[in-house]
Amino acid sequence: MSAKVGFMMIISGIGIFIALSLKLLVQPFISEDHYINEYFPSTELVLGIPILLGVTFFCVFGAYILWETKNENKASS
Numbered sequence: 001m002s003a004k005v006g007f008m009m010i011i012s013g014i015g016i017f018i019a020l021s022l023k024l025l026v027q028p029f030i031s032e033d034h035y036i037n038e039y040f041p042s043t044e045l046v047l048g049i050p051i052l053l054g055v056t057f058f059c060v061f062g063a064y065i066l067w068e069t070k071n072e073n074k075a076s077s
Contacts, residue, residue, distance in 0.1 A: 020046050 023040045024047075030036060040046070 020040070024043065027037075027040075027043065
């Protein structure tokens with residue numbers, strides 16, 4: 001069961017990546033009032049959400065590394 005769920009997560013991630021990449025690459029050539037623009041989020045969201053998630057991930061990861069290093073130093077003392 002988990003293999004099927006993982007496969008679907010990978011396929012959906014790839015699909016979202018391709019759709020949003022095409023939106024960013026093709027959007028400058030499509031007029032603003034075209035109906036296709038209703039099906040995609042704004043460019044600010046397409047660029048902002050991954051940047052926000054990436055910065056959050058690296059901040060949490062850095063805090064975790066600092067916390068573990070601090071605890072390791074206490075245990076060895």
